Amino acid sequence: xxxxxxxxxxxxxxxxxxxxxxxxxxxxxxxxxxxxxxxxxxxxxxxxxxxxxxxxxxxxxxxxxxxxxxxxxxxxxxxxxxxxxxxxxxxxxxxxxxxxxxxxxxxxxxxxxxxxxxxxxxxxxxxxxxxxxxxxxxxxxxxxxxxxxxxxxxxxxxxxxxxxxxxxxxxxxxxxxxxxxxxxxxxxxxxxxxxxxxxxxxxxxxxxxxxxxxxxxxxxxxxxxxxxxxxxxxxxxxxxxxxxxxxxxxxxxxxxxxxxxxxxxxxxxxxxxxxxxxxxxxxxxxxxxxxxxxxxxxxxxxxxxxxxxxxxxxxxxxxxxxxxxxxxxxxxxxxxxxxxxxxxxxxxxxxxxxxxxxxxxxxxxxxxxxxxxxxxxxxxxxxxxxxxxxxxxxxxxxxxxxxxxxxxxxxxxxxxxxxxxxxxxxxxxxxxxxxxxxxxxxxxxxxxxxxxxxxxxxxxxxxxx
Numbered sequence: 001x002x003x004x005x006x007x008x009x010x011x012x013x014x015x016x017x018x019x020x021x022x023x024x025x026x027x028x029x030x031x032x033x034x035x036x037x038x039x040x041x042x043x044x045x046x047x048x049x050x051x052x053x054x055x056x057x058x059x060x061x062x063x064x065x066x067x068x069x070x071x072x073x074x075x076x077x078x079x080x081x082x083x084x085x086x087x088x089x090x091x092x093x094x095x096x097x098x099x100x101x102x103x104x105x106x107x108x109x110x111x112x113x114x115x116x117x118x119x120x121x122x123x124x125x126x127x128x129x130x131x132x133x134x135x136x137x138x139x140x141x142x143x144x145x146x147x148x149x150x151x152x153x154x155x156x157x158x159x160x161x162x163x164x165x166x167x168x169x170x171x172x173x174x175x176x177x178x179x180x181x182x183x184x185x186x187x188x189x190x191x192x193x194x195x196x197x198x199x200x201x202x203x204x205x206x207x208x209x210x211x212x213x214x215x216x217x218x219x220x221x222x223x224x225x226x227x228x229x230x231x232x233x234x235x236x237x238x239x240x241x242x243x244x245x246x247x248x249x250x251x252x253x254x255x256x257x258x259x260x261x262x263x264x265x266x267x268x269x270x271x272x273x274x275x276x277x278x279x280x281x282x283x284x285x286x287x288x289x290x291x292x293x294x295x296x297x298x299x300x301x302x303x304x305x306x307x308x309x310x311x312x313x314x315x316x317x318x319x320x321x322x323x324x325x326x327x328x329x330x331x332x333x334x335x336x337x338x339x340x341x342x343x344x345x346x347x348x349x350x351x352x353x354x355x356x357x358x359x360x361x362x363x364x365x366x367x368x369x370x371x372x373x374x375x376x377x378x379x380x381x382x383x384x385x386x387x388x389x390x391x392x393x394x395x396x397x398x399x400x401x402x403x404x405x406x407x408x409x410x411x412x413x414x415x416x417x418x419x420x421x422x423x424x425x426x427x428x429x430x431x432x433x434x435x436x437x438x439x440x441x442x443x444x445x446x447x448x449x450x451x452x453x454x455x456x457x458x459x460x461x462x463x464x465x
Contacts, residue, residue, distance in 0.1 A: 050073065050076055050077070050078055050079070051078055051080060051081070052069075052076050052077075052078040052081065052083060052084075052085030052364060052366075053078075053081075053085075053364075053448050054066070054448065059444045059445070059447075059448060059451065060439055060442065060444035060451060060452075060453070061439050062332070062368060062369075062451075063372055063381055066087060066366065066368060066369035066372055067372065067381075069085070069087040069366075069369060070087045070088055070369060070372075070373060070374070073085075073087075073353075074086065074087050074088045074091065074353055075087075075091065075344050075353055075354075075355040077355070082361075082362065083361070083362040083363065083364050084355070084357055084361060084362065084363045084364065085363075085364045085366060086344070086363060086364070086365050086366065087366050087369040087370070088369070088370065088373055088375070089370040089371075089373035089375065089376045089393070090373075090375070090376075091344060091345075092365045092366070092367065092370045092393065093370070093393065093397055095336055095363065095365060096334070096336075096365065096393070096396060096397040096398040096400070097397060097398040098398075099128055099129060099132075099398065099399055099400075100339065101338070101339050101340060101342060102336040102337065102338060102339065102363065103128050103336060103337040103338075103339050104125065104126050104127060104128055104132070104335075104336060104337075104400060105126055105127065105128055105337060106126055106335040106336070106337050106362065111225060112222075112225070115225055115226075115228075115229045118229050118232040118233065119225075119228060119229060119232065121271060121274075121275045122271075122272070122275065123135075123275040123276070123279050124136060124276075124279060124400075124403065125279065125283075125400070129399065132399065132400075133399070134263045134264070135263070135272075135276075136399075136403065137263075138257075138258060138261040138263070138268075138276075139254070139257070139258070139276075139280075139403065140403070142254065142257065143403050143404060143406060143407060144406065145406040148406040148407050148410055149410065151189070151193075151407070151410065152410060152414065154189075154192070155185070155189055155410065155411055155414045156414050156418065158185055158188050158189065159181075159185055159414055159415055159418040160418055160422070162180065162181050162184055162185060163181070163418060163419075163422045163423075165180070166180050166181065167422075167462045172459075173459055173460055173461060173462065174429050174457065174458065174459045174460075175457075175458055175459075175460070176455050176456060176457055176458075177292070177293060177296055177456040177457075177458050178289065178293050178453055178454060178455055178456050179455065181292070181415070181419075182288075182289050182290075182292035182293045182296075182415070182456075183201075183205060183285075183289050184201060185288070185292070185411060185415055186284070186285035186288035186289055186292075186408075186411050187201045187204055187205065187285045187289075188201065189284075189285070189407070189411060190280065190281060190284030190285045191204070191281075192253075193253065193254050193280075193284070194253060194254045194255050194277070194280060194281060194284070195242075195246065195251055195253025195254065195255050195256060196242060196255070196281070200238075203238075204281060204282075204285070206231075207231050207234070207235055207278075207281075207282065208281075208282045208285070208286050210227050210228055210230075210231040211228055211231055211232075211282060212282075212286060212445070212447050212449060212450050232278070235274075235277075235278045235281075236274050236278075239255075239273075239274055239277040239278070240270075240274070242255065242277075243255065243259060243270075243273060243274075243277075246259055247259060254280060255273075255277060258273055258276050258277070259273060283403075283404060284404055284407070286330075286450065287330045287331060287402070287404070287408050288407075288408045288411045288412060289452065290330035290445070290450055290451065290452030290453075291321070291324060291325065291330050291408060291411075291412045292411075292412060292415045292416075293452050293453045293456050294324050294327075294328035294330065294451065294452060294453075295320065295321065295324040295328075295412065295415075295416060296419070296426075296456065296458070297328075297442070297453065297456060298323075298324055298327060298328055298383050299320070300426065300427065300428055300432075300458075301383070301435075301438065302383045305320075305383055305384070305385050308385065308386070309385055309420070310420065313417070313420055316385050316386070317413050317416050317417055317420075318409075318413060319385050319386065319387065319390070320385040320416060321409055321412045321413055321416065322387075322390045322392065322394075323383060323384060323385050323387050323390075324412075325371075325392055325394030325395070326371045326372075326377070326387075326390070326392035326394060327371070327372075327383045328451055329367050329368045329371050329392070329393075329394045329451060330394070330450055330451060330452055331367060331394070331395075331396075331449070331450060331451075332366065332367060332368040332448065332449060332450065332451050333364050333365055333366045333367055333368065333448075333449065334364075334365045334367060334396060334400075335362060335363065335364060335365070336362075336363045336365060337360065337361070337362055337363070338357045338358065338359055338360065338361050338363065339359065340359050341356065341357070341358055341359050342356070342357050343355070343356050343357070344357060367393045367394065367396070368451060370393050371392045371393055371394060376389070376391065377389055395408075421463070422462065422463055422465075423460040423461065423462060423463065424460070424461045424462075424463050425459075425460060425461040426458060426459075426460045427458065427459050427460070428441075428457070428458060428459075429457035429458050429459040430457055442455075442456065443455045
């Protein structure tokens, strides 16, 4: 760079600080346009003021935001959160498959040191090989499809019981799908698997809500951090009592299995057992709750696909689950930390972009964007249950591929089948005539990490059995 150009760059920076409010407003406006003139220089200035997370108002429909990022800023740095954001499928898949260069030993960003012990415990989610491999081997065989398939009769029984309860309540043939069905189904299943009392479901849900609503961004406020920290303490108290009982009287459940397990000839420590318990309880139902809610919403939002499903249930139930995992991925992003200085080259549709990421910097991998990547999926913004390409990253990839994926898939398939068998004329229980404002009528989760609904009012007609 010559002296003249350097001088001009310095002048730009001075102007940027003097007129920051005006420039920030302008930069927000140009977010939806492609800057062609002075492209590289504008790109750098724009990244300095970029929030890599979708706007709050787009949490249930971040697709336009992701599309713009894939095209304009596929590898973006968020100065406020001190993180990188990646949006294209190929870049994200490469990082997920490389645990050597990219570590999973992350902690919640922007969390004060005094809360790190509870909110950043080693677990399956945030550990690297060889420790991760040892932890996963303890429960891996219990979650293979063959073992999970044995649960089908019990899951179907739970689903039908919940539908019976909904119909018996009456309520003018209305329900809240999330509260009455999508939440209690997987919560009951994982509670039984773990060996915890199913009557404590309301407590489990509050714990999960407190944990997942903690923003891992600069939006985190001290009250939500304290609430999440207290939740971990409460969970520890709960599980310690349960663990002591199961040590004295072992039963055939996951917690008893974990207590008996050994790694390198040693039993797990109390903290490791507690981490397993809280992780399996929360991760064991949260994804499926949102999978079921997102699935039904997407079908009702796209009546032609719902009609197609009703006419071809046997062949399209599984593809409908996979398309929901792609189109409205319950988990929107994962974190990694660079183990060394690396240069990433954004690839896919749009211009190639290279960025150097420094050792120790955090990287947010937007699975929700990867699953809408135009270079991988044809017409990605369309919800299509007959889609042939099912290479989504809804459950991640690599060594951290979701342990509970077979269970979530089975629960989703059974839930959809039972809904189709038991209800007809299923509709939104609110005015959805204006499709453009449909998203304003629902209640998205207060989380950027999970995409889902806290409530979904529906009306229906029960079928005669």
